[in-house]
Amino acid sequence: MGYINTILILGGINVIAALGVSILTGYTGLFTIGHAGFMALGGYVSAILIKEYNVHFVLALIVGGAFAGVASLIIGYPSFRSRLRGDYFAIATLGFSEAIRLILNNAKQIGNLNIGGSFGYSIPSGLINVPVILIAVLVAAYFAHMFVTSQHGKNCIAIAQDEVAAEMMGVNLLRTKLTALFISAFYAGVAGGLMGLFFAYQSPSFYSITQSSNLLAAVVFGGIQSLIGPIITAFILIAAPQVLLVFESWRLIAYGFLFVLVMVFRPQGLLGYVEMNLNFIKVGWKKMTATKAPHGKAVH
Amino acid sequence: MSDPILNIQNLTVDFGGVRAVNNVSFSLTPGEFVGLIGPNGAGKTTVFNLITNSIRVTSGNIVFKGKSILGQSPDKICQLGISRTFQNIRLFPQMTAYENVELGLHNTPRYSLAEAFVRTPRAQRVEADTRRKAHELLEMVNLEDHADKRASSLPYGLQRRLEMARAMAARPDLLLLDEPAAGMNEDECEELIQLIRRIHDEMRYTMIMIEHHMKVVMDLCSGSRIYVLNLGSFLAVGSPEEIQTNPDVIKAYLGERRNGN
Amino acid sequence: MDLFLQQLVSGISIGAIYALLAVGYALVYSIYNFTNWAFDAFMAFGAIMAFIAIASLAMPFWAAALLAIVLTIILAVGTERLAYRPLRIRQAPRLFMMISAMGVNLTIVQLMNKFFGGTFRKFPVESVQPIFIGNVSIGRMDLLAGAISFAVLSLLWLFLYRTKWGLAIRASSIDVQTASLMGINNDAVAVAIFGLTGILSTVAGVFYGIKYAVFPMMGTITIKAMIASIIGGLGNLPAAILGSLLLGVLETLVSGYISSTYRDLFSFIFLIVILLFFPNGLMGKSGEEKL
Numbered sequence: 001m002g003y004i005n006t007i008l009i010l011g012g013i014n015v016i017a018a019l020g021v022s023i024l025t026g027y028t029g030l031f032t033i034g035h036a037g038f039m040a041l042g043g044y045v046s047a048i049l050i051k052e053y054n055v056h057f058v059l060a061l062i063v064g065g066a067f068a069g070v071a072s073l074i075i076g077y078p079s080f081r082s083r084l085r086g087d088y089f090a091i092a093t094l095g096f097s098e099a100i101r102l103i104l105n106n107a108k109q110i111g112n113l114n115i116g117g118s119f120g121y122s123i124p125s126g127l128i129n130v131p132v133i134l135i136a137v138l139v140a141a142y143f144a145h146m147f148v149t150s151q152h153g154k155n156c157i158a159i160a161q162d163e164v165a166a167e168m169m170g171v172n173l174l175r176t177k178l179t180a181l182f183i184s185a186f187y188a189g190v191a192g193g194l195m196g197l198f199f200a201y202q203s204p205s206f207y208s209i210t211q212s213s214n215l216l217a218a219v220v221f222g223g224i225q226s227l228i229g230p231i232i233t234a235f236i237l238i239a240a241p242q243v244l245l246v247f248e249s250w251r252l253i254a255y256g257f258l259f260v261l262v263m264v265f266r267p268q269g270l271l272g273y274v275e276m277n278l279n280f281i282k283v284g285w286k287k288m289t290a291t292k293a294p295h296g297k298a299v300h
Numbered sequence: 301m302s303d304p305i306l307n308i309q310n311l312t313v314d315f316g317g318v319r320a321v322n323n324v325s326f327s328l329t330p331g332e333f334v335g336l337i338g339p340n341g342a343g344k345t346t347v348f349n350l351i352t353n354s355i356r357v358t359s360g361n362i363v364f365k366g367k368s369i370l371g372q373s374p375d376k377i378c379q380l381g382i383s384r385t386f387q388n389i390r391l392f393p394q395m396t397a398y399e400n401v402e403l404g405l406h407n408t409p410r411y412s413l414a415e416a417f418v419r420t421p422r423a424q425r426v427e428a429d430t431r432r433k434a435h436e437l438l439e440m441v442n443l444e445d446h447a448d449k450r451a452s453s454l455p456y457g458l459q460r461r462l463e464m465a466r467a468m469a470a471r472p473d474l475l476l477l478d479e480p481a482a483g484m485n486e487d488e489c490e491e492l493i494q495l496i497r498r499i500h501d502e503m504r505y506t507m508i509m510i511e512h513h514m515k516v517v518m519d520l521c522s523g524s525r526i527y528v529l530n531l532g533s534f535l536a537v538g539s540p541e542e543i544q545t546n547p548d549v550i551k552a553y554l555g556e557r558r559n560g561n
Numbered sequence: 562m563d564l565f566l567q568q569l570v571s572g573i574s575i576g577a578i579y580a581l582l583a584v585g586y587a588l589v590y591s592i593y594n595f596t597n598w599a600f601d602a603f604m605a606f607g608a609i610m611a612f613i614a615i616a617s618l619a620m621p622f623w624a625a626a627l628l629a630i631v632l633t634i635i636l637a638v639g640t641e642r643l644a645y646r647p648l649r650i651r652q653a654p655r656l657f658m659m660i661s662a663m664g665v666n667l668t669i670v671q672l673m674n675k676f677f678g679g680t681f682r683k684f685p686v687e688s689v690q691p692i693f694i695g696n697v698s699i700g701r702m703d704l705l706a707g708a709i710s711f712a713v714l715s716l717l718w719l720f721l722y723r724t725k726w727g728l729a730i731r732a733s734s735i736d737v738q739t740a741s742l743m744g745i746n747n748d749a750v751a752v753a754i755f756g757l758t759g760i761l762s763t764v765a766g767v768f769y770g771i772k773y774a775v776f777p778m779m780g781t782i783t784i785k786a787m788i789a790s791i792i793g794g795l796g797n798l799p800a801a802i803l804g805s806l807l808l809g810v811l812e813t814l815v816s817g818y819i820s821s822t823y824r825d826l827f828s829f830i831f832l833i834v835i836l837l838f839f840p841n842g843l844m845g846k847s848g849e850e851k852l
Contacts, residue, residue: 031659033598078836087596088836090659091787095829098784106822143417150416150423151406151430158392158403160656165390168352170378170407170470179413213667220660225394252671259664263657264647273394 005130011235012133013194018218018234019144020187022227026219027148028180029160031090033212035188037097040104040207042068042189044121047196051123061193068189069182071096076181080174097212104204118204125200136194140187144227147183149275156180157225188215210252217255220262221269229271303366305330305506306351306474311360313350320346322532323360330473333500333507335521337514337543338529339553344510345387347529348476352377352384364474378407383472385463387479387510393452397443397462400451402434404469434469440502441465441495457488461495468503475505481513493519518544528552563696568817569810574703574772576809577710578765582786583793583801584714585761588754591734591796593649595658596787599640600762601780602669607633607763608684608770608779609677615685622686626767634759640665641755646748666780673777681774684767706768713764714802717757721798726753734796785812788832794845803844 017039024030046064049055055063075096079089105118116122147153155176158166167173196202218237223229241248262269304327311324321343328334336344349355351362352374362369369377383404392400409416410430415423438444441461446454451462460480467475480496481489493516500507500520511517517526518540526543528535530552536543543549582604589597607629614625644661691698721727732740733750741747769779786805793804808828816824835843 025656029654029656031656033663075833078833078840082836082840087590087655087659088791090596091784091791092829092832092836095784095788095825095832098781099826099829102825103822146417146419150419151409151411151427152413152416154399154403154406155409157395160654161392161394162390164354165386165392166403166407167374168354168378168384168390169404169466170375170383171403172373172375172408213663216660216663249675252667253675256664256666256668256671259667260644260661263653263661263664264644267653267657 007239008130009128009133009198011238012130012137013191013198014214014218014238015137015231015234016140016194017188017191018215018222018230019140019227020184020191021215022219022222022230023144023147023153023156023187024180024184025216026222026224026226026230027153027160028156028177029163030177030180031087032093032184033090033209033216034093034095034097035184035215036207036209036211037093037100038068038072038185038188039192039195039211040097040100040204041071041192042186043192043196043202043206044104045189046193047121047123047202050197051121057127057197061190061197064193065186065189068192069186072181072185073178076178077174080177094209097207097209101204101207104207116203120201120203120205121196122201123196125197128194128197133194136190140190141227141231144183144187148227152176152179160225213252213255217259219269220259223269223272223274224267225273226269226271226275228274229269233270302329304328304363305365307361307363308347308351309361309363311347311350311362312358313346313355314358320532321350324529324532324534325360326527326534326537328474328506328508330506331504333509333520333524335517335524335526336508336510336529337512337517337526338535341531342529343532344529345478346532348384348478348508348510351476352382375407378470378472381471381473382476383467383470383474384476385460385467385478385480387482389456389459389463391451391459391463391466393450395451396448397451397454397458398434398438398447400462401437401465401469402430404466404471405430405433407470437465437469440468440499456483460484460492464495464499468499468505472505475507477507477509477511479510479512481511481516484513489513489516492516496520564817565814566695566697568813570697570699570703571817572810572813573806574700574706574809575813576789576806577707578769578772578782579786579789579805579809580802581710581713581761581765582783583790583805584717584798585758585765586783586787587790587796587798587801588757588761590790592730592737592750592754593645593658595655596662597758598659598662599637599644599665599669600758601783602666602673603633603637603640603759603762603780604766604769604783605670605673605777605780606636606766607759608766608775609673609777611763611767612682612684612770612775613677616682626763629767630760630763633763634756636669637755637759637762638752641751646751649751670777670780677777679777681776684770684775686771700772702768702771706772709764709768713761717761718798720757730754785828788828791842792832792835794842797842797844800842800844804842 017035021032021035024032042064045067046060049060049063050057075092076089079092082088108114108116155166155171158171159173159176163173192207195206214237218230218234222231222233241251307327309325311321312319313321324347336347338344346355350357353372354374357370364380364382369380392403410426411423435444438447441464443458443462443465446458451459454462464477464480481492484492497520509520521540525537525539527537528543528549535552536546536549538546582600586597586600610632611625611629614620614628615622620628644665645658648658648661689701691700692704721731729740729745730750730753732743732745733747737747766779769782785808789804789808790801792808793800808831811831812824812828815827839845
């Protein structure tokens with residue numbers, strides 16, 4: 001039972017982070033291999049708040065996410081500004097992510113706060129269980145859906161498909177990209193915080209390029225411009241290897257191979273451009289409430 | 301005589317050693333419809349690119365509604381009231397025709413980010429309003445039936461019309477059309493002429509049209525004027541009749557005639 | 562003062578390695594407009610091939626290096642053909658090219674991890690006495706690395722600016738479509754560019770391996786070269802070299818005077834600060850979009 005619990009919780013955490021990367025990469029077309037850095041930032045900030053300052057875990061998660069969001073703006077603003085449209089952003093986030101991991105690995109102290117370096121930083125446990133994660137995932141998915149279907153989200157999609165045309169049609173590239181970036185970093189930060197709460201400790205080893213690759217894989221395989229695709233894939237990518245432990249060491253090799261194959265043969269991924277249609281939930285709810293009517297008559 | 305809405309002064313752009321646009325000046329009063337023609341490589345699209353600041357001006361000034369717009373970002377220029385279509389169509393390929401048009405309407409979102417996350421009644425009203433306007437524009441260009449088709453799947457002629465609808469969605473005062481009739485046959489040109497005339501009459505835009513199809517240019521610019529560009533400089537300006545009989549213009553298009561012939 | 566000079570020397574020697582990588586990165590970027598993440602893998606592959614040639618096949622150093630270069634060229638050109646060209650001819654968006662590149666990188670690096678092992682190996686060359694100028698020691702290998710980098714980059718410059726091939730490449734970097742209309746074979750240009758990438762990454766990899774160690778993840782240093790390229794100014798080869806030397810020196814000074822833990826953070830912050838004040842890099846020219 002504990003085993004299935006672990007899969008559900010870790011899967012859920014991965015889904016939340018993947019939703020963020022989906023908004024940035026799948027919907028806005030911005031490549032990132034550095035989101036583990038935002039997870040690390042959010043994770044450690046929320047962990048410190050919980051352990052040292054007794055902040056309620058929900059508030060701590062939000063603050064952690066906000067920290068990650070602000071950091072992302074500091075990276076994003078100079079990266080997106082140039083008219084040269086270079087890959088500044090991708091390189092900067094990778095640089096940031098690696099720098100954070102190395103510091104967390106080597107620095108045992110920040111000020112007079114002991115954060116454990118590579119040994120990790122332990123925090124109180126028992127705050128996370130499946131229902132909590134389920135709620136978190138539902139909330140995250142809901143807001144992500146609201147964003148991508150909004151006018152803000154549609155501007156992101158325009159940027160992904162033709163940035164130059166979008167700008168000429170009046171879309172402010174910098175503002176739109178920073179918005180998508182902030183949201184994606186926030187999601188990653190919250191996911192990092194949840195990770196620490198589940199394991200009852202934070203460690204820099206959680207936040208390597210492998211983690212970033214996991215997130216990118218969820219979007220590439222799950223589908224461009226889709227939320228449901230990455231949600232499914234993010235979960236499978238966590239759940240499946242647990243079942244096929246034998247293949248764990250081949251995981252990254254498989255990713256690499258599949259990245260190329262997907263790009264060459266089916267760039268839209270599994271469910272690209274397929275959107276969650278809340279209609280099917282409404283229909284299902286109607287059916288359920290209809291059959292539950294006490295006097296047997298259908299109620300709508 | 302009202303104030304000019306667009307005033308181009310001594311516009312020049314150099315690319316390395318090549319002077320693509322040379323000391324071009326002209327102005328338009330609100331509501332005018334003018335043509336811009338010239339042989340290939342004359343610099344016509346470059347002029348459009350300079351107006352929208354996709355290319356930086358080397359020297360000269362562009363004054364729109366009384367203020368210089370040099371150095372403004374392209375999205376700001378669009379917000380100020382200049383919109384365009386492109387020589388090589390630049391629609392959002394995976395978006396539907398409807399979504400392409402709608403984008404012009406919400407290039408700056410009409411409600412806040414917070415309202416995006418929690419769709420307030422006001423935000424929903426805004427969206428309904430946007431939807432209505434987008435459909436109106438699609439109807440105006442006769443694309444209502446294709447609203448839900450992916451832009452990349454539409455035939456070429458329809459794509460050109462869609463680009464026009466999208467450009468109009470951005471609420472311009474000045475509309476720049478770059479070869480709207482490219483690739484069209486006789487009948488399609490005729491339809492296009494009617495459409496552009498209707499758009500100009502109903503929406504009262506100031507318009508500049510680059511075009512190679514002489515029939516389209518002469519027809520739409522009758523009563524107005526046509527600018528002829530060659531090798532980056534203005535060769536002539538005049539009414540369709542004047543331009544058609546101008547020997548310099550003819551020479552520029554057809555090249556020098558051989559000796560004795 | 563001696564410490565400072567020593568750091569300077571050290572910084573320049575790592576800067577030379579960055580320069581080779583930065584130029585390789587800038588070459589691909591200026592023509593194809595995307596970041597070749599697989600560069601990472603090429604560098605490690607080149608170093609490891611040379612290592613195996615010396616350690617297991619007992620080849621002399623120069624032969625091993627040459628063999629490694631040839632093998633890496635094949636790898637690089639093969640990558641282009643299989644993973645990039647199909648996307649290039651469809652004019653796929655930059656995002657897709659980068660995903661494919663990252664895929665290649667992951668596959669090659671992780672395969673090397675599996676079969677070569679992740680332990681740090683010492684490159685099998687004898688250590689030699691460094692040269693002393695005053696109290697400052699300069700490793701002979703560093704001198705050799707510097708000299709060879711200089712030679713390679715000079716040859717590259719000659720190639721690009723004094724041969725017809727180079728002209729074709731430069732034309733492609735300005736406008737691929739027009740270049741092909743003028744009769745330049747895009748596929749041939751691709752082979753040339755990626756072949757050059759193979760050479761540059763192998764030379765850099767071998768010297769890095771000698772200076773530090775050989776291991777599959779050694780390619781992560783290329784991120785520094787990319788940062789250096791941006792700092793200098795993207796799309797500009799001399800700027801890439803300038804940025805590399807600058808970054809190498811500054812980084813080493815930070816590492817020496819402050820702490821080596823913060824060296825990478827410094828590079829990253831330096832990048833952000835430069836971009837804030839020089840959005841196109843120190844020597845960058847702002848590009849125009851073709852409409």
